Amino acid sequence: xxxxxxxxxxxxxxxxxxxxxxxxxxxxxxxxxxxxxxxxxxxxxxxxxxxxxxxxxxxxxxxxxxxxxxxxxxxxxxxxxxxxxxxxxxxxxxxxxxxxxxxxxxxxxx
Amino acid sequence: xxxxxxxxxxxxxxxxxxxxxxxxxxxxxxxxxxxxxxxxxxxxxxxxxxxxxxxxxxxxxxxxxxxxxxxxxxxxxxxxxxxxxxxxxxxxxxxxxxxxxxxxxxxxxxxxx
Numbered sequence: 001x002x003x004x005x006x007x008x009x010x011x012x013x014x015x016x017x018x019x020x021x022x023x024x025x026x027x028x029x030x031x032x033x034x035x036x037x038x039x040x041x042x043x044x045x046x047x048x049x050x051x052x053x054x055x056x057x058x059x060x061x062x063x064x065x066x067x068x069x070x071x072x073x074x075x076x077x078x079x080x081x082x083x084x085x086x087x088x089x090x091x092x093x094x095x096x097x098x099x100x101x102x103x104x105x106x107x108x109x110x
Numbered sequence: 111x112x113x114x115x116x117x118x119x120x121x122x123x124x125x126x127x128x129x130x131x132x133x134x135x136x137x138x139x140x141x142x143x144x145x146x147x148x149x150x151x152x153x154x155x156x157x158x159x160x161x162x163x164x165x166x167x168x169x170x171x172x173x174x175x176x177x178x179x180x181x182x183x184x185x186x187x188x189x190x191x192x193x194x195x196x197x198x199x200x201x202x203x204x205x206x207x208x209x210x211x212x213x214x215x216x217x218x219x220x221x222x223x
Contacts, residue, residue, distance in 0.1 A: 042217070043202065
């Protein structure tokens with residue numbers, strides 16, 4: 001299972017763009033990259049998933065370079081409500097064990 | 111209502127007692143998972159199930175038992191609760207393999223005194 005490395009914490013201010021990078025040096029050819037968001041006292045919530053290049057939805061963008069050894073979750077114009085823990089997961093096709101690390105705790109300041 | 115529900119939301123028990131945490135999903139998802147979350151450890155997988163009557167151990171299975179007689183239910187039992195099992199427990203489901211998005215319940219906060 002590909003191991004992921006993320007910053008433990010990040011700080012930002014309202015209105016700024018936030019980029020959280022996840023390293024996954026031993027990602028396999030068929031692995032997907034998935035990000036989840038967790039608010040206090042709630043279960044994680046799926047944000048975005050990608051395989052290569054760029055994926056965008058109403059919440060975030062996911063940038064994956066050609067070598068796929070890292071990926072960046074981009075949150076445009078964050079607000080206080082984006083304060084949460086963000087988890088990066090890399091999945092092996094056929095594996096049934098989604099593994100969450102400690103995630104990145106993002107704090108958005110007024 | 112459709113979704114994944116956990117019960118109870120909060121539970122206090124004593125060391126040595128048996129406790130069962132319930133998880134129910136209405137989507138008929140094949141895969142279900144149990145995680146525990148502790149400060150400094152993130153989410154750790156306890157058990158998972160690929161279908162009814164198929165379960166397997168995750169990262170931290172010791173002291174826990176699961177069953178899945180029906181697709182929609184995946185109860186987690188602590189046979190003899192210990193203080194180290196004080197934690198927040200989350201149940202999740204996914205439609206097919208894990209590449210599909212996981213849907214999480216709201217969690218059960220368990221305190222073992």
